[in-house]
Amino acid sequence: MNKQPLFPERGPAFWLTGLAAAISAGTIGLLFVSLVVESVPVFKSEGVSFLWGTDWFAGEVYGALPMIYGSLMVTGLAVVMVLPFALGSAILTSEFLSGRVRLVVKAAMELLAGVPGILYGLMGIALLAVWVRDLFGLIDGNTLFTAGLLLAVMILPTVMTLAEDALRAVPGETRDTALSQGLTRMETVMQVVVPQALPGLAGAVFLGLGRAMGETIAVMLVIGGIDRIPQPWFDLFASGQNIPSKIGREAAEALGFDLQWSALIALGLVLFVMVMTLTTAGHFLLRKAR
Amino acid sequence: MPLTYPVKAVVIISLVLLAGAVFVTLRPGGGTQVFAEETTVIRVAGSTTVLPIVSRAAERFQARHALVKIIVNAGGSGVGIHGVGTRRFDIGLASREITLKEKHRYASSHLQITVIGRDAVACVVSSEVFHGGVRALSKQQIRDIYLGNITNWRQVGGPDRPIIVIDKEVHRGTRHVFMQYLFGKSNARAPGARLVTGSNNEEQAKIAQSDSAIGMLSIAWINDEVVGIGIRDGERVIQPTLDNVRTGRFPIARNLNLITAGEPQGAVKQFIDYLLSEDGQKRVAESGYIPIQLPHTVSWVAGSHSK
Numbered sequence: 001m002n003k004q005p006l007f008p009e010r011g012p013a014f015w016l017t018g019l020a021a022a023i024s025a026g027t028i029g030l031l032f033v034s035l036v037v038e039s040v041p042v043f044k045s046e047g048v049s050f051l052w053g054t055d056w057f058a059g060e061v062y063g064a065l066p067m068i069y070g071s072l073m074v075t076g077l078a079v080v081m082v083l084p085f086a087l088g089s090a091i092l093t094s095e096f097l098s099g100r101v102r103l104v105v106k107a108a109m110e111l112l113a114g115v116p117g118i119l120y121g122l123m124g125i126a127l128l129a130v131w132v133r134d135l136f137g138l139i140d141g142n143t144l145f146t147a148g149l150l151l152a153v154m155i156l157p158t159v160m161t162l163a164e165d166a167l168r169a170v171p172g173e174t175r176d177t178a179l180s181q182g183l184t185r186m187e188t189v190m191q192v193v194v195p196q197a198l199p200g201l202a203g204a205v206f207l208g209l210g211r212a213m214g215e216t217i218a219v220m221l222v223i224g225g226i227d228r229i230p231q232p233w234f235d236l237f238a239s240g241q242n243i244p245s246k247i248g249r250e251a252a253e254a255l256g257f258d259l260q261w262s263a264l265i266a267l268g269l270v271l272f273v274m275v276m277t278l279t280t281a282g283h284f285l286l287r288k289a290r
Numbered sequence: 291m292p293l294t295y296p297v298k299a300v301v302i303i304s305l306v307l308l309a310g311a312v313f314v315t316l317r318p319g320g321g322t323q324v325f326a327e328e329t330t331v332i333r334v335a336g337s338t339t340v341l342p343i344v345s346r347a348a349e350r351f352q353a354r355h356a357l358v359k360i361i362v363n364a365g366g367s368g369v370g371i372h373g374v375g376t377r378r379f380d381i382g383l384a385s386r387e388i389t390l391k392e393k394h395r396y397a398s399s400h401l402q403i404t405v406i407g408r409d410a411v412a413c414v415v416s417s418e419v420f421h422g423g424v425r426a427l428s429k430q431q432i433r434d435i436y437l438g439n440i441t442n443w444r445q446v447g448g449p450d451r452p453i454i455v456i457d458k459e460v461h462r463g464t465r466h467v468f469m470q471y472l473f474g475k476s477n478a479r480a481p482g483a484r485l486v487t488g489s490n491n492e493e494q495a496k497i498a499q500s501d502s503a504i505g506m507l508s509i510a511w512i513n514d515e516v517v518g519i520g521i522r523d524g525e526r527v528i529q530p531t532l533d534n535v536r537t538g539r540f541p542i543a544r545n546l547n548l549i550t551a552g553e554p555q556g557a558v559k560q561f562i563d564y565l566l567s568e569d570g571q572k573r574v575a576e577s578g579y580i581p582i583q584l585p586h587t588v589s590w591v592a593g594s595h596s597k
């Protein structure tokens with residue numbers, strides 16, 4: 001054997017797995033293309049004002065800004081709230097826990113990451129919305145803040161376990177060297193391990209954000225469902241709307257018809273692009289870390 | 291590498307399964323699906339106001355007709371009408387009439403309405419507001435609340451708390467009827483709203499959870515936490531009671547409709563006939579609505595109060 005061909009072996013196994021891979025890749029491609037094609041009518045009719053318009057009323061006008069705003073706002077909030085807890089517990093697990101305890105914590109976190117959104121939604125509407133209302137003395141607990149908080153809780157396990165992986169990926173010798181130089185455990189972690197793991201940590205956060213941005217049912221139940229940008233715009237204790245919740249509320253009625261359908265698909269396209277950007281960035285950073 | 295036996299087996303089995311899946315999916319069907327020659331499936335979806343009647347009736351009907359399976363789903367009146375118009379459901383539930391726009395859109399489906407009961411939409415408030423003194427509101431006051439001109443309960447004789455105005459998704463039957471009454475336009479806007487809800491359950495839960503909310507709800511869904519208030523008309527106050535709906539005094543009444551594509555046929559017709567029978571009408575009453583005395587099918591002269 002002197003020269004390696006591109007595909008070393010083209011037996012049936014190659015073709016079969018190749019077919020599976022092609023179908024998977026093709027599905028994403030097809031999804032993107034159909035999103036673009038189906039959203040053409042609304043862009044034709046509304047133009048750019050689809051993205052910048054602040055007014056959405058089915059059958060009359062379609063402006064997506066309140067939903068885009070809501071999506072960015074709740075995910076932004078979620079990341080701010082999740083960061084200290086996720087990083088803190090990741091550092092604890094990776095650097096300070098013994099092997100067996102660490103495995104238990106990891107297993108628990110990974111289990112938690114798989115809890116369906118509807119369960120968080122139910123907890124959100126039954127408990128969280130009421131707590132937020134009473135704690136902050138609001139007139140109502142269905143707010144952007146509540147949705148962000150709920151998302152933070154939801155993505156905590158994902159971000160924590162990925163961040164922990166990133167920290168573990170820093171080689172043991174690095175720690176040993178730092179410790180042997182006379183650095184304390186804390187200094188080793190904060191000044192040596194965390195900086196080295198930074199791309200991986202960022203990747204973990206981005207992937208968590210991707211999940212938060214696409215979450216539908218949990219947000220739908222606590223965000224308030226109103227397509228409006230609060231006055232003033234940074235009032236997080238006002239109700240709002242995000243893209244998945246909007247689609248969830250209107251899709252069944254519009255299925256396959258009219259401008260409303262096209263507008264919902266276009267909203268989906270915007271979400272798709274946002275989530276893809278986050279996820280790609282996340283994976284890129286994670287790979288760089290390894 | 292030569293093809294080994296297990297790989298071959300996997301390939302063959304996969305291909306057979308794939309072919310089977312394609313065959314099953316592409317098999318001609320549609321409309322009422324028939325499984326194993328005999329079991330008929332009736333797909334029902336739509337208004338969460340009509341839903342309790344139909345679930346109760348479906349349970350009884352299926353007990354008597356072993357070969358009929360009825361699948362009931364929520365979604366709202368708009369979803370029910372849309373689903374029948376596009377032939378995804380056999381029966382659509384609607385707590386409002388079919389709009390002109392919907393009639394044009396689904397002209398080829400020849401939508402037919404069968405009225406199975408009567409209901410009313412009440413203006414409801416959180417019990418704390420009711421006990422705080424708001425027992426009735428005039429049409430103008432409710433209108434001002436939904437427009438955002440009145441924002442505190444104090445302004446209408448209640449406690450000093452901001453009003454949480456609850457709106458519903460635009461296609462919902464309850465909203466059509468309520469907005470038609472308030473503004474003379476079934477798709478009027480409500481700039482004063484703070485929350486938007488979907489199903490009756492969701493709206494009921496959010497009003498019960500709050501101590502200062504106002505909303506719109508079918509009278510069958512009123513309870514101790516979510517209280518229906520009277521409509522004040524000059525000196526008169528008309529309470530949202532079944533009696534007042536029956537006599538036509540309460541102003542926000544509506545029909546509860548089943549929508550079919552064309553005249554109902556086969557098992558679908560049997561089920562609708564059951565709903566119109568004495569036993570079926572008992573399920574209407576059991577669900578908190580008013581049975582219609584004389585079973586009759588109204589072919590769609592709809593739109594009497596919808597645009």
